[in-house]
Amino acid sequence: MDFSTLIRVYQELEKTSSRLEMASIVSDFLNRVPEGELPIIILFIRGRIFPAWSEKELGIGNKLVIKAISNISGATEATVENRIRETGDTGLAAEKLLVRKAQTTLFSEKLTLGKVYENLDRLTSLTGKGSQEKKISYISELLSFAEPAEARYIVRLILEELRLGVGEGIVKDAVAQAFKVDPKLVEKAYSLSSDLGEVARIAKLEGDEGLRKVTLKTGRPIEVMLAQKIANIEEAIGKFGKTAFEMKYDGARIQIHKEDDRVELYTRRLENVTKQFPEIVKAARENIKAKSAIIEGELVAIKSKKDRHPRPFQDLSRRIKRKYDISEMVKNIPVEINLFDLVFCENENKTNDEFKDRRELLEKIIVETDTFRLADQIITDNLKEAEKFYKNALDLGHEGVMAKNLKAHYQPGSRVGYMYKIKPVMETLDLVIMGATWGEGRRAHWLASFLLAVLDPDTDEFLTIGRMGTGFTDEEFKEMTELLRGEITEQIGKEVKLKPKVIVEVAYEEIQKSPTYASGYALRFPRLVRIRTDKGPDDADTLHRVEEILKGVAA
Ligand code: AMP
Numbered sequence: 345m346d347f348s349t350l351i352r353v354y355q356e357l358e359k360t361s362s363r364l365e366m367a368s369i370v371s372d373f374l375n376r377v378p379e380g381e382l383p384i385i386i387l388f389i390r391g392r393i394f395p396a397w398s399e400k401e402l403g404i405g406n407k408l409v410i411k412a413i414s415n416i417s418g419a420t421e422a423t424v425e426n427r428i429r430e431t432g433d434t435g436l437a438a439e440k441l442l443v444r445k446a447q448t449t450l451f452s453e454k455l456t457l458g459k460v461y462e463n464l465d466r467l468t469s470l471t472g473k474g475s476q477e478k479k480i481s482y483i484s485e486l487l488s489f490a491e492p493a494e495a496r497y498i499v500r501l502i503l504e505e506l507r508l509g510v511g512e513g514i515v516k517d518a519v520a521q522a523f524k525v526d527p528k529l530v531e532k533a534y535s536l537s538s539d540l541g542e543v544a545r546i547a548k549l550e551g552d553e554g555l556r557k558v559t560l561k562t563g564r565p566i567e568v569m570l571a572q573k574i575a576n577i578e579e580a581i582g583k584f585g586k587t588a589f590e591m592k593y594d595g596a597r598i599q600i601h602k603e604d605d606r607v608e609l610y611t612r613r614l615e616n617v618t619k620q621f622p623e624i625v626k627a628a629r630e631n632i633k634a635k636s637a638i639i640e641g642e643l644v645a646i647k648s649k650k651d652r653h654p655r656p657f658q659d660l661s662r663r664i665k666r667k668y669d670i671s672e673m674v675k676n677i678p679v680e681i682n683l684f685d686l687v688f689c690e691n692e693n694k695t696n697d698e699f700k701d702r703r704e705l706l707e708k709i710i711v712e713t714d715t716f717r718l719a720d721q722i723i724t725d726n727l728k729e730a731e732k733f734y735k736n737a738l739d740l741g742h743e744g745v746m747a748k749n750l751k752a753h754y755q756p757g758s759r760v761g762y763m764y765k766i767k768p769v770m771e772t773l774d775l776v777i778m779g780a781t782w783g784e785g786r787r788a789h790w791l792a793s794f795l796l797a798v799l800d801p802d803t804d805e806f807l808t809i810g811r812m813g814t815g816f817t818d819e820e821f822k823e824m825t826e827l828l829r830g831e832i833t834e835q836i837g838k839e840v841k842l843k844p845k846v847i848v849e850v851a852y853e854e855i856q857k858s859p860t861y862a863s864g865y866a867l868r869f870p871r872l873v874r875i876r877t878d879k880g881p882d883d884a885d886t887l888h889r890v891e892e893i894l895k896g897v898a899a
Pocket of ligand 1 (some may be wrong): 590604765
């Protein structure tokens with residue numbers, strides 16, 4: 345397929361923000377895509393080159409792209425950088441700079457989808473000496489073949505900044521529409537295989553019947569079952585009767601896939617993190633007594649193998665992000681994994697088994713060590729006993745407890761109420777917005793990421809405490825932009841400074857110490873609860889309150 349065919353679809357998608365319209369554009373397109381190219385198209389349409397679970401990743405920064413644009417357009421790197429600053433988008437800058445080149449080129453080879461994929465795939469295998477130059481030359485080659493409009497999207501693809509707003513849901517709907525299959529079967533097949541390209545291919549070739557046969561396999565992460573919130577232990581027992589209570593460890597959810605000696609680790613977002621945790625890979629190889637298995641657990645950074653006290657999430661996050669000098673990280677930030685579920689064993693899908701049976705089988709096939717262990721669990725309908733367990737969980741520094749229905753099967757990708765989380769309620773904060781960043785792509789005209797601050801009543805200064813950019817609907821982005829537009833005092837690139845006027849109520853997962861922000865603290869996962877039009881900057885929460893909350897929670 346010519347790359348320009350895909351570009352026309354990108355351009356159509358860019359014109360709309362309607363979910364339905366997007367799904368129908370994608371569906372029409374999928375109907376025209378030859379089956380061999382479906383898996384690539386399914387990724388490219390969302391701005392991805394490789395599936396999340398693939399070990400391959402591009403990791404190309406702006407710098408290399410700027411060099412490639414400069415090579416091909418003849419503009420200096422400084423000119424390219426200026427253009428990026430003016431347009432706020434490296435893709436647009438490339439398009440503009442390449443227009444001149446296009447006028448002077450008499451003919452060029454047509455760029456195909458296959459060629460774009462091939463060059464991007466090659467980028468992933470380059471390491472070591474001379475690899476940067478090679479990477480630049482592969483990118484330059486693509487840009488040299490590209491029409492200016494194609495260059496815009498190639499650059500956005502490489503930088504993983506396509507942002508057309510085509511989410512996974514839209515693509516799933518489009519697959520169902522295009523191949524006239526049951527959307528529920530698409531959903532189910534995807535939640536078991538996490539491979540939308542393969543699901544699309546099966547939908548096209550084998551229809552509903554083929555989709556029904558899709559099942560779990562090692563090496564393809566499953567979409568995990570999610571927990572709901574419940575107010576307290578009593579309610580959980582009221583719902584389930586005899587309930588499995590487990591420690592709620594505060595770390596990262598990991599699925600371990602074992603097939604003979606081959607072990608892969610995936611996060612909840614289906615990212616492959618096998619390389620980052622060699623000690624878990626080794627433990628899984630040695631201590632899972634099954635030829636094939638998919639097991640879930642919570643990975644936690646701990647003080648030491650002897651003192652298993654949990655360390656802050658940011659330590660674990662450092663390990664997840666780190667792709668080099670792994671052995672040093674293994675030493676400096678030890679981890680443990682607390683295993684809590686089993687969804688596949690000896691080539692059999694166990695998601696339809698009851699939790700009680702899954703846990704029993706898990707216990708049977710695991711040899712526990714200090715750091716490769718089963719999640720602590722009690723089974724009871726006695727309120728006192730359960731509350732003691734909960735208190736103990738908090739005393740040990742864990743987040744709370746999980747309450748699980750012993751009779752429930754495993755429902756991939758859903759929040760069905762088979763397990764509940766119980767943890768102390770986190771108080772929200774009223775914060776001032778001090779700055780923001782203009783969005784990209786479809787969101788270019790909206791402020792998209794907001795710098796939050798608390799009040800220091802001693803000095804009347806506002807001290808930054810984090811950035812919030814997720815959890816907004818399109819409507820809320822628009823509303824925030826309209827509210828804040830009049831408060832802009834300065835703009836540098838895409839960053840704007842704002843008069844401290846607008847107050848937002850913000851929820852978050854945790855408060856952490858942080859040198860990044862002026863307050864000395866950072867909010868983990870801040871999200872908008874509501875815009876407090878009833879409050880002014882003087883009503884913002886103070887640094888003192890942040891410290892109180894932190895003490896209260898830590899106590
Ligand atoms: P939350 O992220 O607040 O929705 O809480 C659910 C998460 O708690 C799960 O996705 C797991 O990552 C984590 N978790 C920690 N301990 C357990 C456990 N024993 N069973 C299930 N999930 C757990």
